[in-house]
Every structure is written in structure tokens, then in C-alpha cells.
Amino acid sequence: MKALVLPASGAPGFAAEVSRLAGTDVQACYACGKCSAGCPVSASMDYQPHQIIRLVQLDQKDEVLSASAFWLCASCVTCSVRCPREVKLAQVMDALREISRRSGVAAGQPRIAAFYGSFLDLVRSGGRLHELGMTAMYKLRSRDLFGDIDLGVKLMLRGKLKLIPGRIKGRHHVAGIFRRVREHEAGEGGKR
Amino acid sequence: MPRIGVFVCWCGSNIAATVDIGQVTEAAAEMPHVVCVEDNKYTCSEPGQASIRQAIAQHGLDRVVVAACSPRMHENTFRKTISAAGLNPYLLEIANIREQCSWVHADRVAATAKAIDLVRMAVAKVAQHSALTSSTSPVTRRAMVIGGGIAGIQAALDIADAGHEVVVVERSPTLGGHMAQLDKTFPTLDCSACILTPKMVEVVQHPKITLYAYSEVEKVDGYVGSFKVTVRRKARSVDESKCTGCGACWEKCPVKVKSEFDLGLGTRKAIYVPFPQAVPAKATIDREHCIYYLRGRCRICERFCEAKAIVFDQQDEIINVEVGAIVVATGFQQFDQAAYGEYGYGEYPDVITGLEFERLVNASGPTEGKIKRPSDGKVPETVVFIKCVGSRDEHKGVPYCSRTCCMYTAKHAILTREKIHGSKVFIFYMDVRTPGKGYEEFYRRASEEDGARYLRGRVSRVYPKGGKMVVLGEDTLLGRKVIVEADLVVLASGMIAQPDAQEMARKLGVSYDQHGFLTEAHPKLRPVETNTAGIFLAGACQGPKDIPDTVAQACAAASKAAALLNREALEAEAMIACVDEARCSGCLWCEPVCPYKAISAKTISERVGRRTLTRSVAEVNPSLCHGCGACTVACRDSALNLLGFTNQQILAEVEAVCP
Amino acid sequence: MSVAKTKPEADGANAAAEWQPKIVAFCCNWCSYAGADLAGTSRLQYPPTVRIVRVPCSGRVNPRFLIRALQRGADGVLVAGCHPGDCHYSTGNYFARRRFLLARRFIEYLGLEPDRLWVKWISGSEGNKFADVVREMSAAVAKLGPNRKVREAR
Amino acid sequence: MRVYSYYPGCSLEGTAKEYDYSLRALAPLLGMQLVEIHDWSCCGSSAAHATSHRLALALAARNLNLAADMPGGARDILVPCAMCYNRLKVTSAELAADSGLRSAVESDLGDKWRGAAITAKALPEVLLGDIGVDAVAQAVVQPLEGLRVASYYGCLLVRPPEYTGFDDPESPKSMDELVRATGATPVDWPHKVECCGGGLSITNRELVAGLVADILGAARDAGADVIVTACPMCQANLDTRQGLAGKTRGTDFGLPVLYITQLLGLACGLSAASLSFQSHLVSVAPLLEKVRQLGRARQAAGGEGC
């Protein structure tokens, strides 16, 4: 693995930005590893949760954003509730996904990004999530076409997948929320 | 013929339930020299003790055996009992038939048989007992403190405040030790000089304290309560009684040399005080550099000294001091970085030690407190600190942890970030050890508030590249190699023993560990005492420690010393070794065996026929002997014996078991 | 009288069945003697085979004492002191250690089983260990049988 | 009757519809009236909060505002879905604590924040705190004695405790108490709050199958007949991924995964049909059969005894 060249390879201010967005001080982490030890998905991650936070501490933005670990994070919050330094690591993972999405860095886990994208698209247009629609959209985006086909059929047979998407009256309000948040984020991104 | 009384205890049912007391008393009555046997329900109770006293009077007993609980429980009780009845307290023996018999055996027959054996052993031993008295010696009510760092200063002040005279011997021209070189001190970040200088001044002003600065201990004789110390007062070439510390001399002196106090980062003159607040504020001529001593001319200082204090032909002075107690506070020295060629200390000026860093940030230091690189005076932007340099490294350094460097590095990080706006601080560490009160918080402050970036791993190499120092390390938490391009590299050097610590230990007759630190008698129970009575330890001479621990230990040593000096006289151990001079061949095989240096040679004269011969024999100093008995085994001529545990007594016991 | 019962020779017929070794133990006052006391206060049971001779330090134990005990018919000798490094007198047990290595050789030279001499480090908090050592040693010495050699020679 | 605003959330319209049905059927038996929040929208869970903090807050805030506007006044919201519950709680707390964030969200909403007085409550919280375990026990007509039940809380019902706070985050007990009220035996097992990987169920099947297998294995080791949850994602995951999980371990777990409302409904005498057992992937039939047998055995024993 490549050597870290300090402070040169860091993006100054990255740690601070993540701390702000996540609402928790990443510098408080003393690298005890308790988060990684309890993380249900750490075995599948390319960087362990404590390593992610370590890279963040050292402002290693590019390397962090190229990781897939935070996309794999299941948001279970186990890490946050057990951290002795009260680092809200689950929120750090959220913040990294947010920064990654906004800065358009290729996601280490395109499928998950695709899944989130599909989910949000449906909420934006219908106000609520429509699971069948989401699954279909996700399959198209991720090209994960054949995985789970029989499961979908089973669910349909049991009446668990609603065929017709419901639409709420306030869907335009919801769409407006999406638009305003995006505009705000774009503005912020421009500033940075 | 001895007249022995045996007192067998029931201890309620504790003994009587398992041991047949009747059989024991019957058997005891048959044993040689036993003239009276009694049994008591509770021997240690007042009626029990009274019955012993009565029997002594009634039967004219001159020795007593109590068959009861462990001597560790009631030996003292019964010594007092027989003493009250007019017997020498050492004419007592205990047969332990409770802890070592009734409580560990269930079989009544076997336990009774064993109890009888134990009584027989005690009877056989006590028959050989003789009256013992412990000697007493007077106490010289004066203490000596060797070393005038914060440890010595604190100990001296405490002993003096307790009302005793104190003589402080400091080998450098000034008090203060390493603490005088520090800038701010963790964990409170108060300025070292601000808290130290008033104490230094207090030492010289204290009516009970005599300070011999620029002096060394040559020789220590005597023993607890009565040490005779020879001190060499080195010639300063300045009459201390006249010098006012005005500074006219060093202003005019033409010779500039590197200042030891500033670790070579600054300069001083050939006539100098180490630092402006030095105590005593007396000038000293460095004869190795003074032109007059080298070439026989100059004497400029003399011309400018209005006090006429310069004495070029001053000689070392030897003085003898008698003291009752000694506190050793000779401190530590920094690990020599030369071992770490890979870090380039000494080769690259921008690789410095932690102590040098202290001088760089110190407002009264060579840069007036501005952190500048030694190479070009530039203010560094990126500073790398490397911890455990020399410590925890068996290969190039010492195996132990130096205990202070984690904290002082955190302090250095805070000071760097405070003094250099926008600076970046990286700290390579193996562990962060912060076990003091408020210490972990202090370290967290360095890393959270002050933005020091801690990298877990040892640095492999430091080398220069384009005006920077490249630091090559590993972040073991990431499993990644790390390269930091630094402007200044600070090595947290370990604390090691003074170069002459072992020599000092030998002079004092105290022990030292494999690293040269002086050893305490017991790490938990006697942490400031040495194995030599009357000699106490304070500060970093005992092992690496920071100022709070140093001061705590100095206070403890002072109170131990003061308690000793408060005694009218010292009573020595009674059960000590004694030499049968008739048998002693003077070979002194016994001498090195004694852990307390209690044995020495003495010359005796005897009449052989008509001639008087003198010869050398071993002598045991009763004030020093602790009664371990090791020497008795070393003596091939059976000239040494241990009172209370003589060879005859022990063999009598053995024979009582195997009749 | 009752004392005689402890002597194996005196009991003639039962001697073989009831014979129990007799062990002389030299225990230093600060550690092993305290450990033996602790075994007592903890009511740990061990065979009634040992007789303890209290000494200030294992460094006080002259090899002559051991030899004498064996000569006089003790079946085993135990020397117990503080653990290395824990000596109350700082170095006594180091000397002891060296001496007993030599003592074992000497015993062998006399034609006795060196296993009749045991040296153990037992601290004041090791009541358990004291009891264990006595149990083990009693069993081991019992296996060697009575120390007839010197007694018969006497 | 206690009246609650009711926020079902998207899942209860789809994969978790049996949670919705069973809750609506159970509510009156326990003295609860549920008034669905008018025109509620997605709470912003998983995808939103995972990718945009502000979006997540705004989506949740919209629903809290709607609850505040309910005819009949602002009431506590009963939120059966653990994810929605978590989002609504976090949003209330963050907006209460940070006025800057509040005005940002208001600008995203294009509306004022009116949700300050609204409290979102999880189902176990309501049943234990408001209704009371005694009332639940009283409603039981068909005690489930002999049934061993593993309560699975998952992640978001009890975490993070500074926001949820009604139960111990590491060793929760609330559902176990409800289980006990039905007469069944709650089993003690170590995986009550282990994550099942729900959010990754669709995208990372194998990963999730492993997590699910661990949880099912632990429940089986504890001797559980059935797992109960109060989270649609947990239920869906443990149910739909049970086949794959079994395959990875070479076993058939055969552990039905019920909503706590389904178990309570069963004990309160609701029919299998009204509790939608047919829509589970892992068949509930053997469990129902066991409950019937236990009932019969009890009757027989009762006949002799009393």
C-alpha cells in the first residue's frame, strides 16, 4: 500500500468538515478499535471503521472517499453507542456518504449508491417509497438483474409488493424539499 | 541448669479439639529441664499471662515455652509477659501448635504426636537461649541531602522545617537540577522558574540549611544516626563570601563557551553563573576555558570585580560533616542520542532532544522563547516528535519506560501549537502512558484542542531532503508507511541514571539496579528507604519520575529522615550476628555476603605466650546488622553465629525432631 | 509413652502400613513460615509429616543443618524461602539457592537419594502452595521409603 | 381509549403490511385508537439520512409538522416502524438543540417548524409506558404458555439511547415483558441488538445472509420457537433471508419471525387471517400448531387440576 506523505497528501480542513457535518469531533477518536470490533459488517469492509476515522483525522480525503467501507455501513449505530470517546461514528459514515455523493467521487460500492438513488427518486416523485418500483429501478441501475428474482416473485405472491404506487397529495411539497436541499448543497459545494 | 516452664494453650477448642492437651502436658513434663507444665484455656488472655508470671516466680523459671498459636501472632505479647516477670524477653520460645498443627490436621493421634514434637523442639531450643540485649546508639541530629534538584530542595526544606539542621551538597555551581532548565511544566503548565526559584532562594535563606554548591561527597563512613561524610568543595576561583553576583566579571570576560545549561544552544563566559536566577548567585571560573589558567594572562575579571572576590589560587577544600540521616537526590541524566544514528542527532542540527526543546521555548533561553530551527533560525511549520527514544528499546537503549516523555511531548505539542500559528505537529508513539491525575486529560487536550496528530509507530529513519527533515515511520493502526516532511524533529529522550550513580551507591553502601538507579528497600512498603538504615531516596535517582512524583517522594524521604532524627537514641536489632574472635581467621569471606555492609575488619591484639600479636578479625556493626544470618553460613570457621538462631539452637531443634 | 508412637521402629507390626515419612522443614520467617501460617488460618489440610524449624532467612540455613537432619534419620528435608527477588533481606535467598544445589550433590555423594532434599520458594500469601508442597513432598518421600541407610549405619 | 396519531411509514404499506394489519386489529383490544396522519410522506430513513443530513431532517420534519396540524390537536405519534421512529426522534432532538439547523430545515421545508410539542413513540414504549403490562396481560385470552420467544430489537429501536431512551441499549427488556404478559417465556439470548444488516439486504445479499444466520443461530441455541420484532426491516430481513442464511450454514432454521403485534394478537384471540400470517416466507403453520397443542394440553391439565 502507498505511503502516506504528511502533511502533503492531506486535504486541509477535511477532518474539520467531516466533524461538522457529522456533528461529532473525529479528533476525539483514540483508535481503540472498539467500533470495528463490534461492527457487523466490518469483515466486508476494505477499511475498518477505526481506520476510516484515522484517515479522516489525517485529512486523507481522496483515500477515504475512494473507500467502500462507508457505503457498506449498515447504519446500525452500534459503534456510536459503544465508543468510549463518544465519537458518533455512524454519523461520520453518513457524512462521508454525503460528501462522496456530493463531490461525485466514484463510489466504492456502486450498487449501494444505486440503491439509495432509486429509493430517493421514488420518494421525490411519489412522496412515499414504493418498494416494487424501487426494486425495479435499482435492478436497472445496478445491473444486478437476476439476483433475488425468485424472492421478488415470492413476495408478490404473498401480496407483499404493492403493484400500484401510491401517490400522496403533498408530493409536490416533498419534491420541493428535495429541490431546495439540492440547491443548498450545490451552493455549499461551490463555495468549497 | 536451665529451669523451663511449658505453657500449653487450648485456644478454646481451636487447639484442644484436635490436639490432646493432656498428652502434650504429660510428654512435656518428661522433657529435659522442664520443671513446670501448665495448660490454659486462653494463654494470651490476662489470666493466662498472669499464670505464666506466677509460675515464673513460684518455680524460679528462667526460660519459657508457650505452645500456642504462631509466634507471628503473640511472640511479642509473651515477650512482654515474661519481661514483666523479670526475665529477659528473649528467653522465650513458641511452639506453633495451632496454625501449623491443630488447624491443618484432622487426625487427633497424629496431631497430638506432632504437637509433642513441636514442644520438644521448642524446649530443646530454649534451653540454649541466652539473654539478649539490643545496643543503642545516639543520633546526630543533622541530615545531609545530596543533590540540589527539586527533590533535594524539597527534602532539605521539609527536614529543616521539622527543626533539624540540613547540609545540602550540590555538585554543580547552582541548585535547581533539570527543573531549572524546563519551560512550562505539565500537567498544569505553570512556569518552571516561577515555582522553582522561590524554593531555591528559601534554601539559602533557611537558618537551618547549609548549602555546599559546587561540591561533592567523597566518602561516607559510619551508620544510621552517626554518619561521617567527607565533602570536597571544589575551587570556584571566587570567594563565595565576597561575590555579590553583580556580573561585572562575566560581562568583561573575553572567553565565550557553549553553555551546558542551554545544552550548547547558547553561550556563556569562562567566568559565569549557569543562568540568571542561579542560587547561590556566585560566579565560578571554568578553569578549562579561562585564558589565565590556560596561558597565564588575562585576569580581566579580577580587574572589574569591585568586591575583590576573584581568587585565582583557590584550592579545593575538604570538610567533614557528621549527620544522622542522608537523603540521596542526585537525579538523572538524559539518554545519549548518539546511539540512534538513524535519527541523525548530532549530525543534523534540526534534530534536537526534548530538553533542548525546553531551552528553545524558554523565554530566558537562547532564542528568548521563540521556537527556531537551530540550522537556519527559521520558524518551523511542521514539527515531528518521536517518543520512546532510548526507552523501551533493549537494542539501543534501556528496556524500561521513562515515564515522563509521553507527558512532556504532549506539553511540547501544546507549546508548539500555541507559539507557532498554523504549525502542524505529528507525534510518533508506541503507547501513550498517562497514569497521573489530570494526565490523560492533558494528553487529550494536546490531540483534540491543540491538534497534535498522534501516529502509532516507531520512526525508522530521519534524513534531510531539500531543507526539510524527512521522517519515515509507520502508522500501525492503518498498517501504512508514513512519510512526514518536517522542519524540526524532537526526540523524547529517555531518562537514565547519573553516570556516577553506581559510584555514589558504593560510597553510601546502598544498592542499585541493573540500570544504575538506586534501589528502594521495598517498592511498595518502603519506597523511600534503602536497605541501609538511615539513607533515604528522593526523586529521579531512584528511577524516572516527573516533578509531582519527585516532590511527593522527597516529602516522604524528609519525613522518614525527620522521624529518625527525632529519636533520642536508636535501638538496634537484638538478634544479630556475632563473631567468635578466637575462631575467626580474618578471611573476611563473610564480608561481601552481608547485604547491609555490617561486617568489616578490625585489628585485635592478643597475647600468645609472652608475645602480643595483632591480627585482623571480622567485626559486626550492631547498628547495621539486620540479623539475616547469611554471613554465618559463609564462615567456614564457624566463627559467626546468629544470636537467637544460633547453630547450636537450630541443631538442637533438628535433633529434637529426630531423636 | 505417647512420644514413642511417632517412631516407626517402635510400632513393629503396623510400621509398614502406617509408616509416614518425617520431614524437617526450614522456613524463613517472612515468607514461607508465614505461608505455612496462612495454610493454617485457611484450614488447609496436609499430612502431619513436617516439623518446621523457623529461621530468619533461607540464607541462614547452613547445609550442615540439612545433612545433620538426614544423618539423624529425617526422611526428607525441605528448605523454603521467599521467591527470588522478594527476600526480606534483599539477597539472602540467592545465596541459599546456590548452596542447595551443592548440598544436593553432597547428599548424592553420601549415597542418599537427592530427592530427599527439596528447595521451594513459597511466599507469605501462598498458603495453598505450602500445603501442596507438603503433600507432594510427603508422597515423593514416601515412595523413596524410610531413610534407613544412615540410621542403620549409625 | 387512548388516542394516538398514527404514522405507519412506507414499509407498512408494502413488505410490512401484516405489521400494519395486526396493529390496527390489536389496538382496540388494548384500548388504543389510532388516527393516521393525513397525507404523511416518507420519513427520510436509510437512503436519505445516509446521503443527506438536511434532506433527512426535512423529510421527517414535514411529518412532524403534519402531526402538529392534526384535527383534534397535537398528540403523541405511535410509530410502529423502528426506522421511522428513529428518524422522527433524531429529528425532534436535533432541531430542538440547534436553532441554526432549525432555520436551515425551515428554509428547506418552505414552512415553519411546528413539531416541537410532538413526541414520537415506539410501539413497546407505548404498550409498556402508556397502556401498561397489566392491561396487556388482561387482554390475553389465549395464554401462550410453553412457547419460547426470542425478542429481537435490532439496531434502531434502542439506539442511540440519548434519543430513544425507553430501554437499555445493550440489554433491552421491554419486548420481553410484553412476551411474558402473553404467558410465553422470553428467552435470554445474546443477539438482541446485533445488527441484521437490513439496509444492505437488497444490495449485499451474502453479507446480510451471514449476519442473519448468526442471529437465527443464536436464537435457535437459546431454544426459541419464534422470534418477535418491532421493526419491518428486521422482520423482512430475518424472514426473507432465512433461506439463504440457512444455505450458507447448511441448515434449515425454520424459525418464524413475527411482529410483536402478531404475537400479542394471537394471545388476545385474534384470528390467524386477521394477523396476516400467510404472508410470511418462513411458514408460521408449525408454530400455530404448537400453540394449539399447548392450549389443548393446558385445558387437559386445567381439567384435572382445578
Ligand SMILES: Cc1cc2nc3c(=O)[nH]c(=O)nc-3n(C[C@H](O)[C@H](O)[C@H](O)COP(=O)(O)OP(=O)(O)OC[C@H]3O[C@@H](n4cnc5c(N)ncnc54)[C@H](O)[C@@H]3O)c2cc1C
Ligand atoms: C525534557 C524534559 C521535560 C520535562 N518536563 C517536565 C514537566 O513538564 N513536568 C514534570 O513534572 N516533569 C518534567 N520533567 C521531569 C523532571 O525534569 C524531573 O522529574 C525532575 O527534574 C527530577 O528532579 P530530581 O531532583 O530528582 O533530579 P535532577 O533534576 O536531575 O536534579 C539532580 C541534582 O543533583 C545534582 N547531583 C547529581 N549527582 C550529584 C552528586 N554526585 N553530588 C551532588 N549533587 C549531584 C545534579 O547536579 C542536580 O542538580 C521533564 C524532564 C525532561 C527531560
Ligand SMILES: Cc1cc2nc3c(=O)[nH]c(=O)nc-3n(C[C@H](O)[C@H](O)[C@H](O)COP(=O)(O)OP(=O)(O)OC[C@H]3O[C@@H](n4cnc5c(N)ncnc54)[C@H](O)[C@@H]3O)c2cc1C
Ligand atoms: C483489582 C486491583 C488490583 C490491584 N493490584 C495492585 C497491585 O498488584 N499492586 C499495587 O501496587 N497496587 C494494586 N492495586 C492498587 C491498590 O489497591 C491501591 O493502591 C491501594 O489499595 C490504595 O490504598 P489506600 O489506603 O489509599 O485506599 P484503600 O485501600 O481504598 O483504603 C481506604 C480505607 O479507608 C476506609 N474509609 C473510606 N472512607 C472512610 C471514612 N469516611 N471514614 C473512615 N474510613 C474510611 C475504607 O474502608 C478503607 O479501609 C490494585 C487495585 C485494584 C482495584
Ligand code: SF4
Ligand atoms: S470506538 Fe471510538 S475511539 Fe475507539 S476507534 Fe472507534 S471511534 Fe475511535
Ligand code: SF4
Ligand atoms: S453504524 Fe456502520 S460502521 Fe457503525 S457499527 Fe454499524 S455498520 Fe458498522
Ligand code: SF4
Ligand atoms: S495464645 Fe494464641 S493459641 Fe492461645 S488463646 Fe491466644 S490466640 Fe489462641
Ligand code: SF4
Ligand atoms: S566575582 Fe566579582 S564581579 Fe563577578 S559576580 Fe562576583 S562580585 Fe561580581
Ligand code: SF4
Ligand atoms: S581570567 Fe579567565 S575568567 Fe577572568 S576574564 Fe579572563 S578568561 Fe575570563
Ligand code: SF4
Ligand atoms: S513515557 Fe511514553 S515516551 Fe516515555 S518511554 Fe514511556 S511510553 Fe515512551
Ligand code: SF4
Ligand atoms: S567471621 Fe568467618 S568468614 Fe568472617 S572473617 Fe572471620 S573467619 Fe572469615
Ligand code: SF4
Ligand atoms: S546477619 Fe545478615 S545483616 Fe547481620 S552481619 Fe550477617 S549478613 Fe550482615
